[in-house]
Amino acid sequence: MEQLTFGTLIAVFEEIFGGVLFWLMVVAAVLVTVAYLYVLVRDRSVSMRKFLLAQLSMPIGAVAAVVFVQVMTHSQLRDIGGPVDLIVVLGIAVVGAIGMAILVYTAQSLLRGKSE
Amino acid sequence: MKELFETTASRRAFMGLFAGGVAAAAVQPAVAQAVQTSARIVIIGAGAAGTSLANRLVERLDGADITILDPSATHLYQPGLSLVAAGLKPSSYTESQTADWLPSGVSLITEAAAAIDPVAKTVGTSGGQTLAYDFLVVAPGLVLDHDAIEGFSLDMVGSNGIGALYAGPQYAAKTWEAASKFAEEGGVGLFTRPATEMKCAGAPLKHTFLIDDIAKRTAGEGKHEIHYAANNNSLFGVPIVSEKVRMLFEDRGITAQYSHVLKSVDAGAKIATFATPEGDAEMEYDYLHVIPPQRAPDVIRESGLSWADKWTDQGWVEVDMKTLRHLRYPDIFALGDVAGVPKGKTAASVKWQVPVVEDHLVAAINGNEGTAIYDGYTSCPLITRVGRAMLIEFDYRNNLTPSFPGVIAPLEELWISWLMKEVALKATYNAMLRGKA
Ligand SMILES: Cc1cc2nc3c(=O)[nH]c(=O)nc-3n(C[C@H](O)[C@H](O)[C@H](O)COP(=O)(O)OP(=O)(O)OC[C@H]3O[C@@H](n4cnc5c(N)ncnc54)[C@H](O)[C@@H]3O)c2cc1C
Numbered sequence: 066m067e068q069l070t071f072g073t074l075i076a077v078f079e080e081i082f083g084g085v086l087f088w089l090m091v092v093a094a095v096l097v098t099v100a101y102l103y104v105l106v107r108d109r110s111v112s113m114r115k116f117l118l119a120q121l122s123m124p125i126g127a128v129a130a131v132v133f134v135q136v137m138t139h140s141q142l143r144d145i146g147g148p149v150d151l152i153v154v155l156g157i158a159v160v161g162a163i164g165m166a167i168l169v170y171t172a173q174s175l176l177r178g179k180s181e
Numbered sequence: 182m183k184e185l186f187e188t189t190a191s192r193r194a195f196m197g198l199f200a201g202g203v204a205a206a207a208v209q210p211a212v213a214q215a216v217q218t219s220a221r222i223v224i225i226g227a228g229a230a231g232t233s234l235a236n237r238l239v240e241r242l243d244g245a246d247i248t249i250l251d252p253s254a255t256h257l258y259q260p261g262l263s264l265v266a267a268g269l270k271p272s273s274y275t276e277s278q279t280a281d282w283l284p285s286g287v288s289l290i291t292e293a294a295a296a297i298d299p300v301a302k303t304v305g306t307s308g309g310q311t312l313a314y315d316f317l318v319v320a321p322g323l324v325l326d327h328d329a330i331e332g333f334s335l336d337m338v339g340s341n342g343i344g345a346l347y348a349g350p351q352y353a354a355k356t357w358e359a360a361s362k363f364a365e366e367g368g369v370g371l372f373t374r375p376a377t378e379m380k381c382a383g384a385p386l387k388h389t390f391l392i393d394d395i396a397k398r399t400a401g402e403g404k405h406e407i408h409y410a411a412n413n414n415s416l417f418g419v420p421i422v423s424e425k426v427r428m429l430f431e432d433r434g435i436t437a438q439y440s441h442v443l444k445s446v447d448a449g450a451k452i453a454t455f456a457t458p459e460g461d462a463e464m465e466y467d468y469l470h471v472i473p474p475q476r477a478p479d480v481i482r483e484s485g486l487s488w489a490d491k492w493t494d495q496g497w498v499e500v501d502m503k504t505l506r507h508l509r510y511p512d513i514f515a516l517g518d519v520a521g522v523p524k525g526k527t528a529a530s531v532k533w534q535v536p537v538v539e540d541h542l543v544a545a546i547n548g549n550e551g552t553a554i555y556d557g558y559t560s561c562p563l564i565t566r567v568g569r570a571m572l573i574e575f576d577y578r579n580n581l582t583p584s585f586p587g588v589i590a591p592l593e594e595l596w597i598s599w600l601m602k603e604v605a606l607k608a609t610y611n612a613m614l615r616g617k618a
């Protein structure tokens with residue numbers, strides 16, 4: 066690998082998930098983020114109650130992300146072979162956890178409205 | 182109010198991050214001003230090497246007359262064949278259209294080069310055209326000599342326990358039919374490699390490791406007996422890698438048969454005959470994987486471009502190993518599998534060779550000497566089972582040259598190295614074809 070460009074990185078992700086699924090995921094991520102920012106601005110504060118549920122959902126997001134990537138790449142947990150593999154798995158788990166937390170928080174805010 | 186401030190601040194940070202990403206995507210490496218020229222450049226072969234070079238030359242040269250010859254409408258992503266032959270990808274995974282990768286400003290002639298006259302500086306095509314050139318780049322890859330194996334023909338692949346994944350996407354898919362039957366039913370598996378130079382010397386090992394792993398997962402341990410027939414007394418051309426593979430074979434219970442070169446096949450009786458230093462040896466099999474001897478295409482060998490005193494049965498092009506420039510005809514370069522250099526028959530090598538030839542070619546057009554040097558870089562994500570691989574990279578001197586030292590250990594079986602092969606390699610390969618990366 067001579068140099069890793071932004072374009073190559075995108076191509077790698079398209080390769081993992083397939084072009085269509087990857088861009089659907091990007092669009093979904095952008096939509097959720099925009100919705101999250103919208104409720105933050107609208108409510109002008111973080112609701113601790115919604116935040117609690119969001120936090121509780123984090124482990125589910127972490128596990129789901131790892132399982133998802135492994136299924137897409139014909140891999141299993143037993144394939145973890147060294148420290149760098151563990152870092153990659155943890156990285157995926159963290160991304161999954163944060164993504165899930167934002168999703169859950171946003172969904173509650175949108176569904177239950179501003180009052181709670 | 183404080184909270185509002187915080188959210189706005191983080192929103193701004195977020196927007197900044199996003200804009201940063203877009204900016205990063207827009208930034209292009211600084212390109213030297215294009216060289217004005219009317220030079221006629223002919224490239225033989227629009228495979229990994231020819232396509233990549235064509236895309237780079239149109240960026241570097243203004244006004245050049247660039248012609249690329251390739252009779253095949255289909256471009257093959259050959260590293261994917263190993264995955265097809267293990268049932269992990271469909272055969273379509275390796276196929277695309279040759280023309281789709283070529284830039285405008287290059288003329289594609291869908292004919293083969295049939296004759297090269299390095300003195301008159303012309304290339305004759307299979308359709309009878311004669312193309313005059315100022316510079317010639319030969320990149321037609323190599324040919325698989327299946328006829329050299331007595332009793333074997335490609336129509337056997339897929340039935341009677343015979344596989345031959347090098348032969349192309351359809352044969353790789355048929356190889357999986359034969360291999361998966363072996364995995365289910367058990368028996369003796371023989372995995373071979375030729376005694377000639379070959380593209381991706383790791384691929385015979387990958388197939389062995391993959392089928393061994395799949396077989397054990399399918400029918401369970403102890404139902405299969407796996408033999409790897411090495412062409413000499415090592416398992417890989419780089420000694421430290423060969424030792425590692427020997428240890429992995431021991432761990433997996435794979436038997437190495439040293440100096441066993443496949444000579445003939447009796448498909449009816451399921452017996453393979455090997456040439457060994459002690460004379461011919463016969464082995465029965467339930468699954469046999471054939472990789473035939475590999476040579477430069479006839480047009481190269483017949484045009485006097487090959488080495489006269491090296492690889493005389495194979496005919497690789499006589500080039501300087503650092504510049505890939507022909508030693509007798511300085512206006513000819515060789516790229517990719519056809520080049521007569523001691524290492525480098527992989528797509529990863531092509532990626533490092535192309536900028537070197539580009540440099541010397543553009544310098545020659547400018548009337549001076551290039552400076553770039555190819556050090557023999559060759560790489561091979563050596564799959565050791567479904568889900569794990571070793572990212573092996575080395576140079577002419579058999580030194581390991583890891584791209585990510587301290588992070589991705591070359592001789593360790595890692596998941597991340599598997600990800601490199603399974604997902605990152607094709608993306609990088611495609612970027613290379615477009616002349617990027
Ligand atoms: C099973 C397998 C696994 C591999 N795994 C890896 C891997 O993991 N990593 C890696 O880096 N590399 C791998 N490789 C090697 C890699 O695919 C090749 O080294 C690379 O494709 C070489 O590029 P090339 O341009 O020299 O030849 P090719 O890509 O083979 O292209 C040659 C082109 O020339 C054309 N041609 C042939 N004859 C003529 C003629 N007379 N006139 C005009 N055109 C002609 C052909 O149609 C073809 O399009 C693998 C190869 C195989 C077979």
